[in-house]
Amino acid sequence: MDIIKDLEARGLVQQFTDEEGLKKHLNTNIVTLYCGFDPTADSLHIGHLVPALMLKRFQLAGHRPIALIGGGTGMIGDPSGRSDERQLNDEATVDHFSQQIKKQLAQILDFDKDKNGAVARNNKEWLGTLTLIEFLRDTGKHFGVNYMLAKDSVQSRLENGISFTEFTYMILQSYDFMNLFDKENCTLQIGGSDQWGNITAGMELIRRTRKEGEEAKVFGLTVPLITKADGTKFGKTAGGAVWLDKDKTSPYEFYQFWINTDDRDVIKFIKYFTFLDMEEIAVLEQSVLEAPEKRLAHIRLAEELTVLVHGEEALAQAQHITAALFSGDIKSLTGDEIKQGFKDVPTSVLKRDEQTLVNLLVDAEIAKSKRQAREDIQNGAIYVNGERNQALDHVLLDDDIIDGKYTIIRRGKKKYFMIQFTGA
Known part of the structure; x- marks a missing residue:
């Protein structure tokens, strides 16, 4: 399987470093790659699905994914993509969030495979034991202030102000990449397009501190920012974010979110969020053009994502609630289904x-x-x-x-x- 070709066909590549070198690396090796997830809440939301599913795509292609939980960096706060500073949580809260996120990632990635099973790591393991002097001498000295100021994640914050705490985030993420390179032979980091500066900074740190040549060759790849055709923010509803935790966003609400996808977005989202092959996606795309009232693509999108995140039983329940509300057969619903289907009514x-x-x-x-x-x-x-x-x-x-x-x-x-x- 040509993983890069598949990703490009789905529109899932924003940027990568050394295109030809990366393709050769992937075609000739079982590559260890990672993506980071900072624990800013006790659940991931659907905005995290694309990078999480990217790890799964690489795993299905025979590579070895690392899901990096940012128990250390989550104490600092990533300035990327934000206009103001994140609220800092205490250590106990971040630890709790980390455990919850690890459980959710285990629903998406296969941690049990022998050859290329996914692994979860927490950067608190190594960042939490660093001393300030050690960090400044051995890592900080490789980062010029001018180099850091030129990065988009920092540039975008200079006008409104950025604390020294957030300013150092780039160095911490770079240290993660170097540490995983050393201990896990991790040679590829992936992330959202807002992570490009942090990813390339990590690559530069490895180049500066580790031996030259093929042994120190590392790569970066980013996925595009998800946008909606109507201009509204992806992953938001009137009730707020769409969470992966069923207690925050019920399976029925989750299912309905995808069912209600704009016709202009549905095929793009199928490419981004499902593992359907391109031939089947082409058939669904034709159905949107020829029989939009049947909403076949929307239903398939909702089914695939609900099973992936919540399982077959939750999908069946969401479909039952949907059918009952459409027909008016409310008496056929259970109490739990009533709570899901009428969560937002007075x-x-x-x-x-x-x-x-x-x-x-x-x-x-x-x-x-x-x-x-x-x-x-x-x-x-x-x-x-x-x-x-x-x-x-x-x-x-x-x-x-x-x-x-x-x-x-x-x-x-x-x-x-x-x-x-x-x-x-």
Whole structure:
């Protein structure tokens, strides 16, 4: 498999150093490569998927990936791609974040293969034991201030200000590359396009400090910044970032994010985020042009990503919720599915007791008054768990309360409300 050819066909190469040398290196060796993930939260989000999947692509091509958790650099903060300084977390918090991220990466990469199994490393192992004098003498002396100031990650911050802490981030990341080169024979670093300066700085450090020749030959490759056709930021929704942690972004929300991809972006995202071959992608691209209403490409994208991140069972659940909401068959949903499907609708917590539908609408602030509630019911505007209810004297029965906890009220065509009942 020609990994570079495949990446270029998918539009996944922004820059690389020594194109011909890298291609030869990959074609003649099992190459160890790495990508870093700084633990700035207790979960990765979908913006991290492209570099994580890049590691997987190289692994499938027979190479050996290292997922580097930035337990050390995460204490400092990367200035790349930011207009202001990151909030610094304490050591215990960063350690916790690191453990969570390692677990998520294990869902994507194969850590069990014998020949080219992925490995996880944490740069706190070596950065945490460095003394200041050792760092300045042995590493810092190889970095000219003018050289560092010329890097985009620093240049972009000079106007608003950059602390010395963040200014040294480039040197720390360079030290990572050198350390992995020494201990793991790692010869390729990959990352987002905003990491180009840090990657090439690491290459320069290895060139300066390690023996010349083929033994010290290292490479860098970056992937492009993901952009959306409508100009909005990729990976953001009205509720914030789309996380890989199911407790932050449910599998249903995750599935829906990809289903709702803009038609103009869907094929690009299939190339970026899935492992479908280019022939199958071409067929899906044709379907977008000839039968966009079928949304075959969107469904395939959502299926592939949901299985990859959350598994087959979570995909089946997301599809079940989607089908139930489309058909109005809300009663077929479980309590957990109700929580996922109606996470963002107005919710009222009420005490479980016998009361009429009229009173329930008022107590849950779905209707402003009993008069309005009666009018809405009589006019057929009120649905209980997907079924129209026009009985003014209706009292909620056990069948109306899913898993003994939830009732979904719909008023009109689109206004949903969730009622969560507590014990009587």
